Amino acid sequence: MPDDIQAAHALISDDDSVDQIRDAVRALCAKFPGEYWREVDRDRRYPLDFVNAMTEAGYLGVLIPEAFGGSGLGISVACAILEEVHASGGNASALHAQMYTMGTVLRHGSAAQKDQWLPKIATGELRLQAFGVTEPTAGTDTTSIATTAIRKGDRYVINGQKVWTSRAEYSDLMVLLARTTPKDKVAKKSEGLSVFLLDMREAVGKGLTIKPIRTMINHSTTEVFFDNLEIPASCLIGEEGKGFRYILDGMNAERILISSECIGDARWFVDTATAYARERVVFGRPIGQNQGVAFPIARAYAGYKAARLMTYQAAALYDAGKPCGEEANTAKLLASEASWAAADTCLQTHGGFGFAEEYDVERKFRETRLYQVAPISTNLILSYLSEHVLGLPRSY
């Protein structure tokens, strides 16, 4: 068996330390039951108590090296944490953002930037949960973003707009992508984009405006406007003009982590549907005795188990420092489809009660739909596989 697959298998079966972490996460999540998530969802409230509890337990610093105050563990462990949160009925969007957004600083930041920011991100003293890439006009075509950062002496002046910048109101820092050289002045459109680490505490009201967007899920997402916002030149991460590459470098990690959330959701849907199908009696028999009810649940189970293997393989490759674009993209595709199939089955199994808020099915159903659109839509994943794995002609 190749090393990477072996590593993935070891992780699934007998890694005691990861199992212990899973148990501990489940125990913590038990303190945040359905009622908690229903309430924050109803009020569209940031799940502050939950985020604080997870931060204090040290889970959000798992990917930060020990030298900067984190646990220095791999993405496989981060995946296990996120999967358990979702399988417990919760939602980990704020957690994954804090876990991996710092990767841009870790990989491409200067020694001084790492020393300044990473220890505080590791302890949770500072929240880095905002990632400003998407813009209303450019959409998925990231190299067409219109937000500019123009160098003036020891400052950059930022103008433009972002959309769907989640948690901007609850984050101290933001990783921002902006154009530093106009598109018509670079050889390749992917050049001339730069990444900044923005301290929003100093920027709000001085050229930075944040407006919440109300959405079908509780995601604290926003529109962000930059109007001659001046930031120190020291906010630039890495080299000016290389930012698109830096953002791409974080994509595999993000896809693997999102896959784990999808798998956690799928587990929750399958477990919840199974329990209900055993207990709900109609026509004098448990509904799960009808194969028309049981088989879709069994199919949803098989679907997420397969996606889980692919996710573990992608995580094992990532942790071994090997290329994993194919596996990370495949995992994200399969896991997001598995969670959505499980959601649909769980809702159908519950009949009318699936629509009642107190069962949490409708909330999880809404939440898990996101993953086929964000952080990257299914078509773009298929496009990656078509072009980069199958060698088909580029479509855009």
Ligand SMILES: Cc1cc2nc3c(=O)[nH]c(=O)nc-3n(C[C@H](O)[C@H](O)[C@H](O)COP(=O)(O)OP(=O)(O)OC[C@H]3O[C@@H](n4cnc5c(N)ncnc54)[C@H](O)[C@@H]3O)c2cc1C
């Ligand atoms: C709740 C939520 C939270 C988000 N959080 C963040 C965040 O924190 N930071 C951030 O930067 N962004 C965030 N996003 C944005 C998210 O990453 C984008 O919505 C997503 O990448 C899709 O981009 P778009 O909405 O602009 O769709 P568009 O690019 O307008 O695409 C619309 C549809 O057309 C399809 N399409 C477009 N081009 C092609 C093509 N060439 N071939 C085939 N199909 C195509 C897409 O697949 C999609 O289904 C968030 C979005 C949501 C909804």
